Amino acid sequence: MILHPETKKALAPFVLPGLIAGPVLIVGLYLFLTSIPGGLARVIIFCGALIIFAALNAAYLVWLERKVCAHIQCRIGPKEVGPFGLIQPLVDGIKLMSKQLLLPKGIDPFLFKVAPLLVLVPAVMSFVTIPFGEHLAARNINIGLLMIFAFASVNVLGLLLGGWGSANKYAVISAARAVSQNVAYEIPMLIIVITMIMVTGTMNLNEIVMQQSGWFGNWYIFRFTASPLMPVAFLIFFVCSLAETNRAPFDLGEAESELIAGFHTEYSGMGFGVFFMGEYANIVIGCSLATILFLGGWQSPVGIASGWWWFLLKLYTLIFCVMWVRWTYPRTTLWGLLNLSWKILIPITLFNLLLTGAMLKIWPH
Amino acid sequence: MSDLARSQNQETFVLNLGPQHPATHGVLRVKLTMDGEYILRAEPVLGYIHRMHEKMGENRTWAQFMPNTGRLDYLGALSYNHGYALVVERAMGITVPERAEYLRVITVELNRIASHLLWFGAFVLDLGGFTPLLYAFDDREKILDLLESVTGSRLTFCYFRFGGLYNDVDDDFITGSRAFIKRLRSRMPDYHNLVTNNIIMIKRLKDVGLISAEMCRKYGATGPVLRGSGVDFDIRKNEPYSVYSEFDFDIPVYHECDSMARYMVRMDEIEQSLRIIEQALDKLPEGPVMAEKVPKIIKAPKGDYYAAVEAARGTFGIRVVSDGTNTPYRLKLRSPTYSNLSLYEEASQGMLLADALALMGSLDLVIPEIDR
Numbered sequence: 001m002i003l004h005p006e007t008k009k010a011l012a013p014f015v016l017p018g019l020i021a022g023p024v025l026i027v028g029l030y031l032f033l034t035s036i037p038g039g040l041a042r043v044i045i046f047c048g049a050l051i052i053f054a055a056l057n058a059a060y061l062v063w064l065e066r067k068v069c070a071h072i073q074c075r076i077g078p079k080e081v082g083p084f085g086l087i088q089p090l091v092d093g094i095k096l097m098s099k100q101l102l103l104p105k106g107i108d109p110f111l112f113k114v115a116p117l118l119v120l121v122p123a124v125m126s127f128v129t130i131p132f133g134e135h136l137a138a139r140n141i142n143i144g145l146l147m148i149f150a151f152a153s154v155n156v157l158g159l160l161l162g163g164w165g166s167a168n169k170y171a172v173i174s175a176a177r178a179v180s181q182n183v184a185y186e187i188p189m190l191i192i193v194i195t196m197i198m199v200t201g202t203m204n205l206n207e208i209v210m211q212q213s214g215w216f217g218n219w220y221i222f223r224f225t226a227s228p229l230m231p232v233a234f235l236i237f238f239v240c241s242l243a244e245t246n247r248a249p250f251d252l253g254e255a256e257s258e259l260i261a262g263f264h265t266e267y268s269g270m271g272f273g274v275f276f277m278g279e280y281a282n283i284v285i286g287c288s289l290a291t292i293l294f295l296g297g298w299q300s301p302v303g304i305a306s307g308w309w310w311f312l313l314k315l316y317t318l319i320f321c322v323m324w325v326r327w328t329y330p331r332t333t334l335w336g337l338l339n340l341s342w343k344i345l346i347p348i349t350l351f352n353l354l355l356t357g358a359m360l361k362i363w364p365h
Numbered sequence: 366m367s368d369l370a371r372s373q374n375q376e377t378f379v380l381n382l383g384p385q386h387p388a389t390h391g392v393l394r395v396k397l398t399m400d401g402e403y404i405l406r407a408e409p410v411l412g413y414i415h416r417m418h419e420k421m422g423e424n425r426t427w428a429q430f431m432p433n434t435g436r437l438d439y440l441g442a443l444s445y446n447h448g449y450a451l452v453v454e455r456a457m458g459i460t461v462p463e464r465a466e467y468l469r470v471i472t473v474e475l476n477r478i479a480s481h482l483l484w485f486g487a488f489v490l491d492l493g494g495f496t497p498l499l500y501a502f503d504d505r506e507k508i509l510d511l512l513e514s515v516t517g518s519r520l521t522f523c524y525f526r527f528g529g530l531y532n533d534v535d536d537d538f539i540t541g542s543r544a545f546i547k548r549l550r551s552r553m554p555d556y557h558n559l560v561t562n563n564i565i566m567i568k569r570l571k572d573v574g575l576i577s578a579e580m581c582r583k584y585g586a587t588g589p590v591l592r593g594s595g596v597d598f599d600i601r602k603n604e605p606y607s608v609y610s611e612f613d614f615d616i617p618v619y620h621e622c623d624s625m626a627r628y629m630v631r632m633d634e635i636e637q638s639l640r641i642i643e644q645a646l647d648k649l650p651e652g653p654v655m656a657e658k659v660p661k662i663i664k665a666p667k668g669d670y671y672a673a674v675e676a677a678r679g680t681f682g683i684r685v686v687s688d689g690t691n692t693p694y695r696l697k698l699r700s701p702t703y704s705n706l707s708l709y710e711e712a713s714q715g716m717l718l719a720d721a722l723a724l725m726g727s728l729d730l731v732i733p734e735i736d737r
Contacts, residue, residue, distance in 0.1 A: 329494060331492060331494070333569060334402065
């Protein structure tokens with residue numbers, strides 16, 4: 001770690017307290033959050049915690065993305081601001097917040113302003129039902145899965161309105177692309193979710209995780225008695241979540257070599273920042289769902305010491321894969337993307353649905 | 366134009382691509398008439414970086430124009446140095462020492478590889494893949510270091526002189542070049558694994574952006590664009606200049622006419638250039654690098670002279686008319702990308718925006734060379 005001597009001197013008194021206080025804070029927060037009873041206090045505390053979680057994720061996933069892509073490309077990545085560049089996201093955040101919000105001529109001001117929020121708010125709302133640990137979920141509701149997908153479909157509206165409202169041709173093209181892409185990929189994704197609901201018999205996310213307890217052979221990705229195509233279903237779910245979140249190789253909405261920045265071309269400062277936070281929050285949601293549905297959520301792969309740490313480990317491994325894919329593959333075209341969905345993914349998922357139905361008839365749980 | 370006529374009743378719009386746009390690699394502007402994502406007409410608008418090089422040539426002495434040739438195609442500047450040196454040497458009847466000829470070939474081919482590597486990275490970047498760019502830059506950096514050690518500059522070279530070279534190379538350059546050949550040969554399979562065999566690349570490039578040999582003839586396209594259309598034409602083989610006839614190398618030709626063919630031509634050319642450099646290093650004779658009887662003040666005899674070289678992007682032709690004074694009477698540059706871009710309007714008709722930009726990337730445009 002190369003640090004400026006002055007920085008080192010300034011940071012020195014904080015190292016030991018930080019090393020002690022960090023874990024203590026995390027454990028304390030965990031104990032605190034799990035022990036809160038219902039009522040107004042729980043709502044307020046969890047709202048705050050989830051917003052902080054989403055914001056920190058957005059900030060530090062950008063840092064992680066820059067580090068991952070740097071190492072893939074034989075570079076070092078951010079290293080100047082703080083140790084390993086860890087303070088960079090905060091500084092970037094301050095920069096974005098202090099920038100002027102430009103409203104270009106000819107835009108629809110209301111749509112232009114509301115669009116970033118329509119991307120961010122549903123994503124943060126979706127965190128409410130995610131069970132991070134056995135008792136660590138803001139609300140453990142019975143239709144959690146349905147709620148997440150209801151909110152996820154609002155996301156498209158944000159992209160469409162952002163593109164339309166900016167009165168920019170590139171943004172409009174991008175919005176049209178994003179909508180057709182999202183519609184095409186929501187179908188195979190939902191078919192897989194229907195399959196999973198048939199297998200699990202519940203839409204309660206925590207119950208789905210409970211059903212996968214024990215060793216990792218109990219995870220739904222390896223539950224071959226439910227459907228021999230389970231690993232394929234996981235793969236399709238992962239691909240669809242890439243497409244749903246506009247990530248490479250499906251980042252047609254913001255194809256920088258074609259559409260400059262796509263739907264957020266005209267956004268400056270925090271307008272862009274909120275879009276960005278929404279995008280990363282959506283990635284976290286997509287990977288969380290894949291973890292919960294297929295990889296056993298917070299269950300330990302060996303059956304002992306289950307807890308939120310397993311959830312985060314699996315979640316960030318998946319997110320790393322998302323980044324890995326992005327920095328390896330070039331972009332597909334719109335037709336390639338739609339063909340993949342309609343000609344390959346949807347038939348496979350439909351077949352999987354039928355197969356699962358038949359298997360359930362033969363071996364009922 | 367039939368597409369355009371048919372679309373008169375539909376809603377079309379004009380999309381202004383450039384002069385500041387990530388895909389145009391400079392200040393090229395393309396006026397696109399679009400129907401949704403389909404391109405009805407793409408009209409390149411030039412002139413944003415016009416610097417009147419030809420007029421400058423008429424006002425400068427013969428030697429003073431040499432640095433200008435390094436500023437046309439800044440990615441393959443040595444070929445342009447070479448073209449101008451050739452034409453003046455032809456006019457003056459100067460014979461270049463053999464060592465200088467070999468070194469010219471070595472440096473020009475190194476420069477060609479550097480240019481193709483940069484194109485490779487930028488092309489994949491156009492297709493949305495960022496990582497190969499930095500790998501290509503890593504290798505290109507080695508070439509630039511080598512060239513810097515002998516020419517003194519890294520981009521806008523002015524290394525050639527009428528009758529030879531500005532200075533001789535040292536042993537470090539020779540060993541460095543040999544090491545580089547080895548290094549790049551070991552890296553090429555990585556490039557092919559990462560990019561060429563990538564399913565998304567193949568889907569995007571195969572049978573997309575067709576340019577027929579007929580279209581190339583019509584617009585005068587040369588270089589990898591022409592060779593990707595199945596025409597076996599390379600000045601280095603067809604009208605050998607310098608000492609190219611002494612080397613054993615192939616001209617890669619692909620008959621598919623699509624973007625993939627142009628991509629493969631360039632990737633194969635990198636390997637062929639490595640072969641040429643290897644042979645030239647083996648055969649490199651001893652001796653002076655500058656002809657002895659070159660007059661201090663160049664005054665080309667009256668007449669009309671032409672020389673053409675194979676630059677990284679195609680045929681670079683240079684024609685000078687001399688009236689016997691110390692400046693050219695007229696100087697005309699025939700730059701390859703200008704002709705290669707001319708076919709863009711016809712070739713891109715009816716394409717999707719994403720494919721049209723892949724086609725534009727496969728033409729390997731360098732804007733200062735188009736505008737001159």
